Amino acid sequence: MDASVQARLDEFIRHHGLRRTAQRVTIVTAAFSKDEHFTAEELFERVSKVAANTSRATVYRTLGLLVEAGLLREIDLGGNPTTYDPNFLNRPTHNHLVCIDCGRVVEFEDAHIEMLNECVTRRLGFRPIRQALMIEATCEQLRTKGRCPNLIATRLSGKRLRKKR
Amino acid sequence: MDASVQARLDEFIRHHGLRRTAQRVTIVTAAFSKDEHFTAEELFERVSKVAANTSRATVYRTLGLLVEAGLLREIDLGGNPTTYDPNFLNRPTHNHLVCIDCGRVVEFEDAHIEMLNECVTRRLGFRPIRQALMIEATCEQLRTKGRCPNLIATRLSGKRLRKKR
DNA sequence: ATGTCTGCAAAGATTTTGCAGCTGA
DNA sequence: TCAGCTGCAAAATCTTTGCAGACAT
Numbered sequence A, B: 001m002d003a004s005v006q007a008r009l010d011e012f013i014r015h016h017g018l019r020r021t022a023q024r025v026t027i028v029t030a031a032f033s034k035d036e037h038f039t040a041e042e043l044f045e046r047v048s049k050v051a052a053n054t055s056r057a058t059v060y061r062t063l064g065l066l067v068e069a070g071l072l073r074e075i076d077l078g079g080n081p082t083t084y085d086p087n088f089l090n091r092p093t094h095n096h097l098v099c100i101d102c103g104r105v106v107e108f109e110d111a112h113i114e115m116l117n118e119c120v121t122r123r124l125g126f127r128p129i130r131q132a133l134m135i136e137a138t139c140e141q142l143r144t145k146g147r148c149p150n151l152i153a154t155r156l157s158g159k160r161l162r163k164k165r
Numbered sequence C: 001a002t003g004t005c006t007g008c009a010a011a012g013a014t015t016t017t018g019c020a021g022c023t024g025a
Numbered sequence D: 001t002c003a004g005c006t007g008c009a010a011a012a013t014c015t016t017t018g019c020a021g022a023c024a025t
Helices: A002-015 A022-031 A040-050 A056-068 A111-123 A140-145 A149-157 B002-015 B022-031 B040-050 B056-068 B111-123 B140-145 B149-157
Strands: A073-075 A083-085 A095-099 A105-108 A126-139 B073-075 B083-085 B095-099 B105-108 B126-139
Touching: A002 A022, A002 A056, A022 A040, A022 A056, A040 A056, A056 A083, A111 A126, A111 B111, A111 B126, A126 A140, A126 B111, A126 B140, A140 B126, B002 B022, B002 B056, B022 B040, B022 B056, B040 B056, B056 B083, B111 B126, B126 B140
Parallel strands: A095 A126, B095 B126
Antiparallel strands: A073 A083, A095 A105, A126 B126, B073 B083, B095 B105
């Protein structure tokens, strides 16, 4: 899988007359080393552990490149900084559900939704390119049983909850 | 309609022990004076024409208030600065389609999508609070007839197109 | 009276950019 | 070779915040 990412990057680089630099390889590797979403800063930190000389500016520039190349996608789960999702290569049509109790993000695919979006788009006189669906929801277990399995996991992972709306 | 907005704001203000200041009234009036999306800066400019003394900081603070009160919603059509949508009061479940040819944003509602989102969410073990669907699409007319009615309108309005992906 | 708001200016957070030197093709 | 890349630091953009005085209730 990582091999295919590098291959696609190389393809893009060749096709556009760009250079295959050590920094770009390092950054791509770091970006796809987990399936977690990440911010520019988080990626910079990951990269710094492997190649301490890489600059923040290059991370930002490479992120732009990877988005252009279609390897990464910016997603909006509400709020800055920009979050990047490395999972669109494997699941090009997935969507996001955010639990507002615990901040946990669930990725899911649904062919029905896909198809409906497509129909709606055509009815409006457009040709769909892509769509982003973000669902905000509460955990049913928390409501009925008083505890949210995700909430516990989230606390353990040390991530901060999103700003309260 | 504007009356109902003020009423809802007053309700929120009373309920939270806040103050009904001249600035807040001006800002809310400006925000709902059109059904167009706007940024903090654009709203600040609108407000400045009416009450030149109002500060940017107060606009930002009031925007936060209005989002909290459920009168406005932040939407993501790709890219900063944050865009606000005043149309959720009238059409609480509408979604957005962005034409990547011309940048035009089309708002639409679809009960089927609503319902499907709801089903998917419950299947995943959550209770839906709200959802945001953003469709990127190309104009079918531009493709088949070589011209996009929206594109012309967009150029006339002087708005900039979104950053190319 | 008093706790909230406001404007101002400064700070903060995130991202972009100019430039001089370096590097891959 | 030489166009593209990089790191650095400065700049740009957008938003938040501390504070002292003003204001709504």
